[in-house]
Amino acid sequence: MTDYLLEARNLTMRFGGVVAVRDVSLSLREGELHCLIGPNGAGKSTFFRMLSGQYRPTSGEVLFRGQSINGQSSAKIARAGMGIKTQVPSVFNAMTVRENVMLAAVRALPPNLARRRCDEVMKRIGISHLAAEKVGILAHGQRQLVELATVIAPRPALILLDEPAAGMTGEEVEGLGDLLVELARSCSVIVVEHDMSFIRRIARSITVFNQGSVLVEGPADQVLSDQRVRDVYLGREVA
Ligand SMILES: Nc1ncnc2c1ncn2[C@@H]1O[C@H](COP(=O)(O)OP(=O)(O)OP(=O)(O)O)[C@@H](O)[C@H]1O
Incomplete structure (x- = not known):
């Protein structure tokens, strides 16, 4: 070990x-x-x-x-x-910020916990006010933050x-x-x-x-x- x-x-x-x-x-x-x-x-x-x-x-x-x-x-x-954020953005532009983060959270957690985790992560990253916005209309820096939120949503041990x-x-x-x-x-x-x-x-x-x-x-x-x-x-x- x-x-x-x-x-x-x-x-x-x-x-x-x-x-x-x-x-x-x-x-x-x-x-x-x-x-x-x-x-x-x-x-x-x-x-x-x-x-x-x-x-x-x-x-x-x-x-x-x-x-x-x-x-x-x-x-x-x-x-x-292990959570990974590459140089190529991997968020879905046609979905809202909440949907993107939720999709990442449900990969690792049951739906009720995923919903809570999604809210917690958006708050922690400072994007709660963008929850209902489609990712495609966001500025580059905001999209980077959404992607970071999707990376940490499943509670990785390493990013x-x-x-x-x-x-x-x-x-x-x-x-x-x-x-x-x-x-x-x-x-x-x-x-x-x-x-x-x-x-x-x-x-x-x-x-x-x-x-x-x-x-x-x-x-x-x-x-x-x-x-x-x-x-x-x-x-x-x-x-
Ligand atoms: N798929 C590939 N096929 C052939 N050579 C490659 C490939 N990927 C990287 N290289 C070469 O390997 C070396 C290291 O490249 P790498 O992209 O890992 O460097 P880097 O430090 O990340 O550079 P940068 O800061 O510009 O992104 C370079 O000489 C590059 O041309």
Whole structure:
């Protein structure tokens, strides 16, 4: 048995001759909020997709709650308690906010509990006032929040968020940061993100990817002031 909620052991992913991720390991305990950062093409999204079951690693293993999830479908991994928000929105535009959140909640809970959970989640995410609106008419940032609500509605033990702040306004990014810090009190969170102001706001621990490998990892303040990290982000603000 393992003490970790999630363990990635020596993951490698090859696409033909390209090694997108090379021998990367990561361990996450319950209640941790961990960020993955790195320049474009560093391998973050590929690593994220191996964690969530979207890609089967070329070699290495992913354990969730102590069990290997290699080769399992994303749907089965989700049922085991992993919630995933990818870069591609997966909400239904023709349905209302409440219907979207409810649909996610009933996948995990009986209808009476799902209704209560749906109300609770919309309130927690700050979208109760939008409950009756069709998702298709909402602004991008609001749709991102609806999607986050659908991810947490089934009470996952871990949520994986791929660039959740993308396309949000500065004010929305601030709100999302506070929300994720609050959410991390009840579940573990892994965030892949480019927005460094957002990372500084939320990160407790960080893994920095570069060219498919881990460049640096550790507590956020230490990582963000590391010269090697500054060098790979040369010309961009790090801390
Ligand atoms: N399906 C694929 N087929 C071939 N090569 C791929 C595939 N997906 C990713 N790659 C390559 O693997 C490397 C890592 O890509 P990946 O998208 O994981 O990086 P990233 O750090 O998420 O980048 P970004 O921040 O730009 O999203 C890149 O060289 C990319 O071109």
